[in-house]
Amino acid sequence: MSEYDYESALWFCSVVTDSKIRKRLLAAFGTPEGVRSADEDALVSEGGLKEDSASLLCSSKADNRIGGILRKLDQANARFLWHEDSRFPKCLLAIDDAPLGLFVQGTLPAQSLPAVAVIGTRQSSAYGESVARQLGRSLGDSGVVVVSGLAMGIDAAAHQGCLEANGTTVAVLGSGIGSSYPRENEMLYRRIVKDGCVISEYAPGIPAMKHHFPHRNRLIAGLCDGVAVVEAKNRSGTLITVDRALEQGKSVYAVPGRITDRNSDGCNHLIREGAMLITGPGEILADLASTYGLMVTDGCDGHRVLAGTESSECPIDSSKNSKKKKMALESEEKIVYAFLRLSPKHFDQLVWESGMTPRELAQILGSLERSGWIEKAAGGWYRCSE
Amino acid sequence: MIPQELTRGYGFIGELGLDGSVRGVPGVLSCVYEAKQAGFDAVMVPMANLAEGGLVDGILVYGVETLTEAVRHFTGDGGQMAARTKWEPTEPVIGADFSDIRMQFMAKRAAEIAAAGMHNLLLTGPPGAGKTMLASRIPGIMPKMTFAESLELTKIYSVAGMLAEGGEMIRVRPFRAPHHTSTIPALAGGGRPPTPGEVTLATNGVLFLDELPEFRRGSIEVLRQPLEKKRIHISRLGGGVEYPAGFMLVAAMNPCPCGYYPDRNRCTCTPDMIRRYTSRISRPIMDRIDIHAWMPGIEVRSLTEGPDGESSAAIRARVERATLVQRKRFEGSPYRFNADVPGELTEHFFPMKTETGKLLREYAERTGCSARVFHRLVKVARTIADLGESREIETVHMTEAIGFRNEEADNVGV
Incomplete structure (x- = not known):
């Protein structure tokens, strides 16, 4: 472990946020310690800072900002890693505009482990979320680290799935660690910290800003060996992560979708551009093995089948399926079940297709829901269980 | 001068002009009704209100145009006695019919159940799904009003001064649709003297709140008391008044700010935006809405031309049958509809089979729903059983x- 002054590095990364200025200052003074010990005149003459920013920088040394940050890190049981630290993820050193320091809450996974980012839109469909969750689950089950951005929708589902399989998952935030953004994912945040880790370039207390996210995406790409896109609209932030991944020479996988679904436009576009089309974790695992010579702990046998698909290649599945097959259904229930898909259908459409009365249908849907065959996606909308 | 003993047992209602004329006043029906309850034998009312006053049975009602006429009534001959008409329940005449509505099976079934048991109803759907169209047709499938209901309503409109000229009794169930900018006094009643608000004017009929989340929070919360007690108390300096407010609440809302959720091809609202939008309606109000129907947008319906809808008359026939069952059930109690029964009496009025109770308890445990929701589910299941002419509440009804x-909604897109 190379020696560096923890507090100076922490001060430097917390106070100097612009990456160009960081580089200029480090070039002039060598280390964060050097920058910290420089006086106002030196910062202006040698560091090329404007006078007002130089005085701001100096005053930040005087106030107890570092103390506050240290206390917050302590409370969150988190730590700061300067890029020269041996524990700093090596894969992030090589990327363009590499981060100088990182805040880490939880335990960083071993650097030798394969990692895959599972990402997509926040405005996901029920289908998209269930695919993300199953991918997360299967990858986690196979010992692959699942990386994502802890956003609502696909990201949250991917983390969730991985945790369900007792896998290791890493969340990269666009805000300072210690607070979850969005707040709805608070519970998920805590579980990730417990079983994996949360990473951010931003000091504790820094709120999520719009411009943080594209910047953050280069870390998601950098931390993984491949990026799997589950659902993305055209021109979405997800595609920025894909661009970063391509720049860094990582694999890109995309889950295909219906051509009428706006949420699949991005994925279908990626496939057209050459991304690998995936229908389950098997293709990802095979690609990791061939491209990187990485070993995964579990073979195809441990994997599952997406309800309705009969693919030979380790397709996705849920453990419920095997249980379900043993249960008998009443013939009317069978009829209704046959009309249901993984993507939700509205009650009225089912009435129309099945020719049943609303009363009969409501009763059959209710009993199918109770026995776990189907679930309600939103009020009045039903779909097959995963 | 009139000897006092001649006027014994008489009540007098009206506004006396300086020229001796007796002018019409609002609220005559209630006054006459109260006079009868108080033991008066006869009432003298302004000629303009004679027909209205004459609706009350069991008391003599005289109409006069001037004070002179009133005096002559006692000294010689003057004043006209009301001719009484017999009560005949009439078919509610409402132009719009349920057969106009194609598809929307879930919402129509929900409306039928709501009308049969006077349950509150929430319609959620994208713009143009036909929420207002459906709501405005609900009075047309509700059971015909009984004399008591009609009298209660007529009294209210009489107090509000909203009775039509001639004082005909109101025979059609009201449909009140206050705009979401309505003030609290407009909804609850107010002013001096306090006049009935929309919640009272909708008694025995439908109070329709379109765009429910757009109503100011205070306005919606005002509904809590009437939804529970079927009455509203208006406190004013110098005492309060209590008005009846036994309406069926029909509310409508979009599923999200843009209106197209859960259609992810059209809706770009974030989950947070959707949550903020729906949380404008507090949980206590949501709990008081028994039935929640989700209406799909136009795409699903236009898959193909749906069949013509059932007519209002056909639906009402089933509703009337369910109403008869309820009337028998509640004989000797103050309740008329399943929804009227307070939570603590649900067990008494609506015994359940063991399996049905087990099913409900499982749901309650899974969703952690409130006791209020629990009781309301029993009442709705009872109404469904009444519509199905079943003595027991079977599991299918529950x-x-x-x-x-939708207590357990995980709210993801389609």
Whole structure:
């Protein structure tokens, strides 16, 4: 472990946020310690800072900002890693505009482990979320680290799935660690910290800003060996992560979708551009093995089948399926079940297709829901269980 | 001068002009009704209100145009006695019919159940799904009003000064649709003297609140008391008044700010935006809405031309049958409809089979719903059983009732 002054590095990364200025200052003074010990005149003459920013920088040394940050890190049981630290993820050193320091809450996974980012839109469909969750689950089950951005929708589902399989998952935030953004994912945040880790370039207390996210995406790409896109609209932030991944020479996988679904436009576009089309974790695992010579702990046998698909290649599945097959259904229930898909259908459409009365249908849907065959996606909308 | 003993047992209502004329006043029906209850033998009312006053049975009602006429009534001959008409329930005449509505099976079934048991109803759907169209047709499938209901309503409109000239009794169930900018006094009643608000004017009929989340929070919360007690108390300096407010609440809302959720091809609202939008309606109000129906947008319906809808008359025939069952059930109690029964009496009025109770308890445990929701589910299931002419609340009835709730929604897109 190379020696560096923890507090100076922490001060430097917390106070100097612009990456160009960081580089200029480090070039002039060598280390964060050097920058910290420089006086106002030196910062202006040698560091090329404007006078007002130089005085701001100096005053930040005087106030107890570092103390506050240290206390917050302590409370969150988190730590700061300067890029020269041996524990700093090596894969992030090589990327363009590499981060100088990182805040880490939880335990960083071993650097030798394969990692895959599972990402997509926040405005996901029920289908998209269930695919993300199953991918997360299967990858986690196979010992692959699942990386994502802890956003609502696909990201949250991917983390969730991985945790369900007792896998290791890493969340990269666009805000300072210690607070979850969005707040709805608070519970998920805590579980990730417990079983994996949360990473951010931003000091504790820094709120999520719009411009943080594209910047953050280069870390998601950098931390993984491949990026799997589950659902993305055209021109979405997800595609920025894909661009970063391509720049860094990582694999890109995309889950295909219906051509009428706006949420699949991005994925279908990626496939057209050459991304690998995936229908389950098997293709990802095979690609990791061939491209990187990485070993995964579990073979195809441990994997599952997406309800309705009969693919030979380790397709996705849920453990419920095997249980379900043993249960008998009443013939009317069978009829209704046959009309249901993984993507939700509205009650009225089912009435129309099945020719049943609303009363009969409501009763059959209710009993199918109770026995776990189907679930309600939103009020009045039903779909097959995963 | 009139000897006092001649006027014994008489009540007098009206506004006396300086020229001796007796002018019409609002609220005559209630006054006459109260006079009868108080033991008066006869009432003298302004000629303009004679027909209205004459609706009350069991008391003599005289109409006069001037004070002179009133005096002559006692000294010689003057004043006209009201001719009484017999009460005949009439077919509610409402132009719009349910047969106009194609598809929307879930919402129509929900409306039928709501009308049969006077349950509150929430319609959620994208713009143009036909929420207002459906709501405005609900009075047309509700059971015909009884004399008591009609009298209660007429009294209210009489107090509000909203009775039509001639004082005909109101025979059609009201449909009140206050705009979401309505003030609290407009909804609850107010002013001096306090006049009935929309919640009272909708008694025995439908109070329709379109765009429910757009109503100011205070306005919606005002509904809590009437939804529970079927009455509203208006406090004013110098005492309060209590008005009846036994309406069926029909509310409508978009599923999200843009209106197209859960259609992810059109809706770009974030989950947070959707949550903020729906949380404008507090949980206590949501709990008081028994039935929740989700209406799909135009795409699903236009898959193909749906069949013509059932007519209002056909639906009402089933509703009337269910109403008869309820009338028998509640004989000797103050309740008229399943929804009227307070939570603590649900067990008494609506015994359940063991399996049905087990099913409901499982749902309650899974969703952690409130006791209020629990009781309301029992009432809705009872109404569904009444519509199905079943003596017992079977599991299928409870299953259907549960289908109209969404306590466990995980709210993801389609």
